[in-house]
Amino acid sequence: xxxxxxxxxxxxxxxxxxxxxxxxxxxxxxxxxxxxxxxxxxxxxxxxxxxxxxxxxxxxxxxxxxxxxxxxxxxxxxxxxxxxxxxxxxxxxxxxxxxxxxxxxxxxxxxxxxxxxxxxxxxxxxxxxx
Amino acid sequence: xxxxxxxxxxxxxxxxxxxxxxxxxxxxxxxxxxxxxxxxxxxxxxxxxxxxxxxxxxxxxxxxxxxxxxxxxxxxxxxxxxxxxxxxxxxxxxxxxxxxxxxxxxxxxxxxxxxxxxxxxxxxxxxxxxxxxxxxxxxxxxxxxxxxxxxxxxxxxxxxxxxxxxxxxxxxxxxxxxxxxxxxxxxxxxxxxxxxxxxxxxxxxxxxxxxxxxxxxxxxxxxxxxxxxxxxxxxxxxxxxxxxxxxxxxxxxxxxxxxxxxxxxxxxxxxxxxxxxxxxxxxxxxxxxxxxxxxxxxxxxxxxxxxxxxxxxxxxxxxxxxxxxxxxxxxxxxxxxxxxxxxxxxxxxxxxxxxxxxxxxxxxxxxxxxxxxxxxxxxxxxxxxxxxxxxxxxxxxxxxxxxxxxxxxxxxxxxxxxxxxxxxxxxxxxxxxxxxxxxxxxxxxxxxxxxxxxxxxxxxxxxxxxxxxxxxxxxxxxxxxxxxxxxxxxxxxxxxxxxxxxxxxxxxxxxxxxxxxxxxxxxxxxxxxxxxxxxxxxxxxxxxxxxxxxxxxxxxxxxxxxxxxxxxxxxxxxxxxxxxxxxxxxxxxxxxxxxxxxxxxx
Numbered sequence: 001x002x003x004x005x006x007x008x009x010x011x012x013x014x015x016x017x018x019x020x021x022x023x024x025x026x027x028x029x030x031x032x033x034x035x036x037x038x039x040x041x042x043x044x045x046x047x048x049x050x051x052x053x054x055x056x057x058x059x060x061x062x063x064x065x066x067x068x069x070x071x072x073x074x075x076x077x078x079x080x081x082x083x084x085x086x087x088x089x090x091x092x093x094x095x096x097x098x099x100x101x102x103x104x105x106x107x108x109x110x111x112x113x114x115x116x117x118x119x120x121x122x123x124x125x126x127x128x129x130x
Numbered sequence: 131x132x133x134x135x136x137x138x139x140x141x142x143x144x145x146x147x148x149x150x151x152x153x154x155x156x157x158x159x160x161x162x163x164x165x166x167x168x169x170x171x172x173x174x175x176x177x178x179x180x181x182x183x184x185x186x187x188x189x190x191x192x193x194x195x196x197x198x199x200x201x202x203x204x205x206x207x208x209x210x211x212x213x214x215x216x217x218x219x220x221x222x223x224x225x226x227x228x229x230x231x232x233x234x235x236x237x238x239x240x241x242x243x244x245x246x247x248x249x250x251x252x253x254x255x256x257x258x259x260x261x262x263x264x265x266x267x268x269x270x271x272x273x274x275x276x277x278x279x280x281x282x283x284x285x286x287x288x289x290x291x292x293x294x295x296x297x298x299x300x301x302x303x304x305x306x307x308x309x310x311x312x313x314x315x316x317x318x319x320x321x322x323x324x325x326x327x328x329x330x331x332x333x334x335x336x337x338x339x340x341x342x343x344x345x346x347x348x349x350x351x352x353x354x355x356x357x358x359x360x361x362x363x364x365x366x367x368x369x370x371x372x373x374x375x376x377x378x379x380x381x382x383x384x385x386x387x388x389x390x391x392x393x394x395x396x397x398x399x400x401x402x403x404x405x406x407x408x409x410x411x412x413x414x415x416x417x418x419x420x421x422x423x424x425x426x427x428x429x430x431x432x433x434x435x436x437x438x439x440x441x442x443x444x445x446x447x448x449x450x451x452x453x454x455x456x457x458x459x460x461x462x463x464x465x466x467x468x469x470x471x472x473x474x475x476x477x478x479x480x481x482x483x484x485x486x487x488x489x490x491x492x493x494x495x496x497x498x499x500x501x502x503x504x505x506x507x508x509x510x511x512x513x514x515x516x517x518x519x520x521x522x523x524x525x526x527x528x529x530x531x532x533x534x535x536x537x538x539x540x541x542x543x544x545x546x547x548x549x550x551x552x553x554x555x556x557x558x559x560x561x562x563x564x565x566x567x568x569x570x571x572x573x574x575x576x577x578x579x580x581x582x583x584x585x586x587x588x589x590x591x592x593x594x595x596x597x598x599x600x601x602x603x604x605x606x607x608x609x610x611x612x613x614x615x616x617x618x619x620x621x622x623x624x625x626x627x628x629x630x631x632x633x634x635x636x637x638x639x640x641x642x643x644x645x646x647x648x649x650x651x652x653x654x655x656x657x658x659x660x661x662x663x664x665x666x667x668x669x670x671x672x673x674x675x676x677x678x679x680x681x682x683x684x685x686x687x688x689x690x691x692x693x694x695x696x697x698x699x700x701x702x703x704x705x706x707x708x709x710x711x712x713x714x715x716x717x718x719x720x721x722x723x724x725x726x727x728x729x730x731x732x
Contacts (some may be wrong), residue, residue, distance in 0.1 A: 048577050050325070050584035057591050063259060063688070086254060093254030098583045123589075124535075124573075 025117065026076070026110040030128060032121030035114070040127040042111030045104040049095060058123050059115050063091065071109075071116030079112075080105045159268040159312055160402075162216055167674040169215040172264045172309045173551065174671070177464040178399040180553035181630050182672045186679035187730060188633030192647045192658045195728040198680060199238055203723035205229065208667050208688025210549070211264030211309055212627070213725065214272075215673035216286070221267065224723060225688070226253055226260035226277045232289060235675045242289035248278045252300050255326065255582075256307070259688045261667075263397075263549070264309035266317060268337055273310045273317050281310060281319055281335060293340035297321065297333060302582050304328045306395070313400040313407060313437055316343060320394030324412045324457065327389035327585040332398075332409060332433070334440060344440030348392030348411040348428050349378045355428065356440045363444040365496045365517040370444065381425040381450075389579050390422070391415035392429035396459030397551055400437065401475075404492060407437050408464065408477060410448075412457035418574035418587035419528035425450035430458040432479060432487070434494060444494030449483050450518060453527040454508060454572060455543035455588070456483035461551045462491075467559045469497050469610045478609040480552055480563050482545025483519065485512055488609045500612030502605065503546040503565060505595040508539050527572045527588070535573040542570035542592040544623070551669060552607075553628040553636065555650055560615060561607040562636045562650070564624035568592050568601050604628070604638055606653055618653050622715060626683065627669025639666025639683050642718040645726070647681070662726045665719040678729055686723035687715075 027039040035043070046052070054064030061067070074082070083105045086094030095101035101108070114120035162170035166183040173180050187195065203209065205224040214221045219241065222231040227248055232241040253260055256277060266273040271292060272284040279298035282291055297319055298304030303326020310319045316334040324330065330348040335341065346356040355378060362377075363370040382390060392411040399408045411433065414426035430449040435442050449456045463478045469488055477491035484506030488498035499512035508526075509519035523529050527536040544566055552563040570592045577587035594601045602620035607613070626639030630650055635657065637647040643662045649655035665687030672681045 044575075047575055047589055050586040052589060053325075053584065053586070057589060088250045088254060091253040091260075093251070095583070098580050100578065100580070 025113070025119065026106070027114040027120070028128070029114055029119050032119070033125050034128045035111070035120065035125045036128055038107045039110045039114060039120075040125060041104050042107035042109070043125050045100055045108045046111060048100050049098060054091065059112065067112050068116050071112050076106070076109050079109045083108070162267070167215075168217065169212070169671045169673045170267055171214070171311070172211055172266070172669070173397060173399075173461070176313060176400040176402070178397055178461045178551060179463060179465060179556070180551060180628060180669070181556060183632045184672055184674055184679045185631060185633040186674070187631065187635065187672075187681060189635050189649050189657060191730055192633070192635050194730055195647075195658055195660075195681065196731050197660070198727045198729040200727070201233070201238075201725040203229070203684075203686070203725065205686075205723045206688070206721040207686070207723070208259045208261045209684035209686030209723045210261045210667050210669070212669040212671040212684065213682070214265055214267050215671075215675075216267050218675060219286070221265050221272055221286075222725060223262055223265050223274070225262050225686075226256065228262055228274060228276050230265065230272065230274055230284065230289065232272075232286070244274070244284055244289040246274070246276050246280070246282070248276060249300070252278045252305055255300055255303050255305050256322075261307050261688065263307060266310045266312045268312040268317075271337065273312065273337075275306045275308060275310045275319050277305050277307070279304055279306050279321070281317070281340070283317075283337065283340060295335060295340040295342070298323075298328070302326065302328065308395045309397070311398045311400070312337060316437060318398050318407060320396070320398075320409070322393050322395040324391040324393040324415055325584055325586050326582070327391070327415045327579050328393055329388060329390055330393035330411055332394050332435070332440070334437070346435060346440045346442070348394065348431065348433075349382070349387045349390045349414075349426070351379060352376060355442065356435070357442045357445070362442040363494055365446055365494065368515045370493055370495055373445065378427045381427040383423050386422045389415055389585065390426065390429065392431070394459065396549055397461035399462050399464050401464055401491060405437050406434050406443060406491070408432065408434055408462035408491065410458035410460060410462065410479065412459045413452050413455045416577050416585050416587035417455050418532055418577060419451060419453040420532050420574065421576065421587065423451075426452065430456065432458065432462060432477070432489065434491065446489060446494055446496065446517065448481050448485070448487065448519070451528065454483070454539060456481065456545060458482065460545070460547060460549060463552060463554050463561065464491060465554045465556070465559075465609075467610055476609065478554070478561060480547045480607075482541070482548065483508070484541045484546040485519070486607055486609065486612060488612070498609065498612040502563060502607055502614060503541065503567060503603070504614075505540045505567065505569070506546060527574050532574045532576055535571050537571045538569055538596070539572055540569040540595055541566060542568040543572070543590055544568060544592070548625065550625050550667070551627040553630040555630045555636070557632070557634070558651070559610070561609055562628045562630055562653070563605045563607050564626055564628050564638050565603045565605055566601065566623040566625075567595060567598070567603050568623060569595050602640075604648070604653060616653050618648065625667040629670035629672060629681070631672060637670040637681060639668065639670060639685070641665040641667070641687060641715060643685055643687075645670070645683050645728070660728070663724045664722045665715070680727050680729045682725060682727040684723065684725055687719050687721060
């Protein structure tokens with residue numbers, strides 16, 4: 001993890017006031033599509049790992065399940081673990097060899113959780129200008 | 131030329147006596163193909179014509195067809211390709227785990243079955259579907275191309291493994307979905323993984339030993355492509371000229387060619403007289419064009435290679451510097467037709483990019499290149515002198531650049547047609563083409579390569595052309611003039627290979643799950659329609675057993691056909707996937723693989 005990442009994570013934490021809210025809403029979003037730097041990284045990770053090929057361009061589910069629905073049930077802890085292990089029998093690959101995914105798992109969770117909660121209202125997001 | 135059955139039988143006998151064993155394989159398969167009772171290859175022949183001489187089922191009685199029998203494959207996911215029928219036995223394949231069943235057509239009893247053991251990690255490498263397009267037959271052997279890239283020969287009598295060879299490294303995303311094809315004494319296979327940065331190739335293996343005879347890459351140094359700078363020709367300035375040295379390397383930036391795609395997962399064809407195998411190569415990797423400036427030769431290319439040596443005789447690149455994922459892998463149909471008034475040994479190809487190409491298959495000269503869907507908008511036309519498409523700036527994802535959404539490009543990445551093969555009717559010289567009628571928004575973005583991980587670099591959304599509701603058409607095409615003769619609208623993409631018969635019927639399946647047969651001379655006359663258990667992405671085939679003709683197809687939806695109906699990206703309401711044709715498809719069908727076989731009532 002480089003110095004730049006640490007700065008971004010600090011910035012992300014600054015947006016979340018309560019520890020409890022962190023699990024439920026680990027992101028900041030304005031107008032439905034302007035997001036904090038960490039959530040922005042999550043979106044970039046979503047694209048780079050080509051998750052849309054199975055989960056749909058809007059996370060609505062195709063061959064793979066809808067992440068809008070799944071993220072209502074899967075905990076952050078399980079999500080982070082799943083990125084590493086995959087679910088090979090169901091066609092979900094392991095991203096253990098992908099630095100992009102492994103380093104940005106929590107950011108990816110933040111982005112998808114925002115989509116699942118309906119707070120991030122469109123797939124493509126932009127970074128909030130400070 | 132197709133020999134009549136009795137002539138072929140005589141040839142087989144004569145060859146057996148006079149010449150070495152190598153030639154027998156050729157005659158064996160040819161005689162099986164020449165007998166219309168069989169469906170001995172995926173296209174029925176080596177020319178990819180998908181035409182049958184059977185005429186018991188014809189346009190006056192096809193409406194009376196009934197289900198004769200059905201068979202569940204026990205596998206979900208997309209069922210592409212078709213079974214083979216050889217001398218009273220049907221050979222059925224499935225998507226991953228690539229099961230094979232041999233069925234006795236007298237009793238419909240399973241004679242033998244073969245189920246490979248494959249690492250389930252392959253499933254994820256095949257995202258998003260585990261399709262497999264079918265088996266090949268020759269000399270009492272069944273050739274199985276497994277998803278994990280293992281190529282096998284099975285004894286057609288009992289399913290025992292005769293030999294097995296590894297064709298690629300699935301851990302790097304080099305997997306297989308294509309059917310192997312037997313031409314002469316070789317089994318030809320390709321490779322998938324254009325979205326994993328796999329460098330594509332075609333390979334030939336000895337049918338008796340599994341030993342690799344040659345391997346020819348689509349991109350890279352001349353010797354690895356089996357391209358001869360002086361002898362391999364391409365259409366240049368209105369004539370065929372040598373490609374020259376480093377014809378691929380000099381069209382790539384740096385080492386990008388090493389992860390440059392050009393995979394080869396389509397249907398191959400063979401002209402015995404020219405001893406030439408024909409096929410197309412797929413998209414250059416990544417889908418983000420700004421990462422790979424240059425023409426990216428020889429991705430998106432029609433190849434003509436000598437079957438014995440693999441040497442490229444000629445090449446023609448349809449989409450230089452791809453910006454839309456218009457893979458050039460669709461089948462090359464070999465037919466002798468009249469082109470612009472002249473009898474021609476033609477190669478006809480309906481490309482993903484929306485142009486229908488007619489080339490002289492002997493020389494590689496470009497003869498016709500016209501849109502086979504009037505909605506195609508990314509290029510105005512193909513310049514017949516240079517052979518290059520004239521790209522419209524508005525729809526250029528490279529000119530608009532990364533992180534910009536280029537909107538309304540027609541066709542979508544899945545093309546005006548994908549792998550679903552067309553059929554040729556020698557009775558009228560016309561082609562019957564199952565097509566997609568879908569457009570897209572395409573947003574490229576920078577992506578880093580990690581071995582064994584997806585390497586895509588673009589986000590897409592797909593939808594019907596503006597103001598239209600149908601996402602597919604079944605068309606009749608005149609390849610001699612490049613004109614649509616007739617067009618029949620379908621609600622969804624027609625993702626099923628067509629069949630034409632001497633009974634003047636043309637049949638195809640639909641994503642809702644209908645098998646349809648139409649009048650080959652007027653395709654808007656729908657003569658037969660039956661709802662199978664799932665959406666059809668398989669190819670229609672026919673055979674005769676004990677004096678009765680059968681027409682059959684796999685049903686079992688899956689794969690890209692579904693992705694074509696994904697929701698849009700930018701509208702708020704799209705986020706929950708509430709819109710788009712995909713949801714509507716769910717009103718018609720579910721997963722599940724079944725073979726349904728039809729015949730006339732007794």
